[in-house]
Amino acid sequence: MFVTVEGVEGAGKSTLMDLLARALESRGIPFLRTREPGGCGLGASLRPLLLDVSSTLDSRAELFLFLADRAQHVSETIRPALARGAWVLCDRYADSTIAYQGYGRGMDVERLQALNDYATGGLWPDMTLLLDLPVETGLARARARNGREGLTQSEGRFEAEELAFHQRIRSGFLARAARWPERFCVLNAALSPQMLYKQALKALGLSD
Numbered sequence: 090m091f092v093t094v095e096g097v098e099g100a101g102k103s104t105l106m107d108l109l110a111r112a113l114e115s116r117g118i119p120f121l122r123t124r125e126p127g128g129c130g131l132g133a134s135l136r137p138l139l140l141d142v143s144s145t146l147d148s149r150a151e152l153f154l155f156l157a158d159r160a161q162h163v164s165e166t167i168r169p170a171l172a173r174g175a176w177v178l179c180d181r182y183a184d185s186t187i188a189y190q191g192y193g194r195g196m197d198v199e200r201l202q203a204l205n206d207y208a209t210g211g212l213w214p215d216m217t218l219l220l221d222l223p224v225e226t227g228l229a230r231a232r233a234r235n236g237r238e239g240l241t242q243s244e245g246r247f248e249a250e251e252l253a254f255h256q257r258i259r260s261g262f263l264a265r266a267a268r269w270p271e272r273f274c275v276l277n278a279a280l281s282p283q284m285l286y287k288q289a290l291k292a293l294g295l296s297d
């Protein structure tokens with residue numbers, strides 16, 4: 090089972106991933122928790138290039154770095170885990186490229202769909218949990234977190250974008266969810282972490 094968690098900045102993906110990882114552990118289900126960018130050796134090197142606010146990446150270069158990370162991540166980490174029967178829980182994946190580089194930066198969405206197909210060898214998640222909330226709320230949360238963790242300078246390149254950019258991303262994610270309703274489960278991320286978790290468990294068929 091390949092599960093991805095997606096959403097705008099500050100939607101609460103990490104907290105939900107922590108809770109889901111614990112749920113799988115307590116049920117004795119083997120799983121791999123990973124993320125993009127940075128879920129494999131190559132991605133760890135690419136991450137600073139992609140997220141550092143001082144980097145001046147061309148948007149096509151940015152796209153191909155995300156795709157390179159994904160191609161390596163799929164072949165080195167995700168496919169082997171699925172092949173040994175583990176669940177894969179991944180924080181962001183191809184839908185983020187289409188939302189951020191497509192809807193956010195204005196690149197052609199159908200072309201990005203095809204490039205993602207190519208990069209992943211056609212591997213799409215079985216289930217995508219989309220954490221949806223107003224972007225103002227998410228950005229406020231993300232900035233508070235970055236301030237606490239001292240990440241403002243090193244990893245804030247996307248968070249520093251204007252509000253309209255994030256609004257396009259939110260609409261982009263929702264448009265994808267409407268197009269693939271059987272794969273996507275849209276969750277209200279303005280809810281408390283526990284409520285969100287309960288809804289996610291239900292969507293994954295893991296409720297007690």
Ligand code: TYD
Nearest residue numbers: 098125126155181182185186189190244247
């Ligand atoms: P990260 O620090 O992992 O933040 P988050 O907690 O929001 O996931 O940063 C990843 C950033 O990269 C995030 O702002 C979204 C962006 N991104 C893309 O633009 N395209 C992509 O394909 C992926 C995977 C992420």
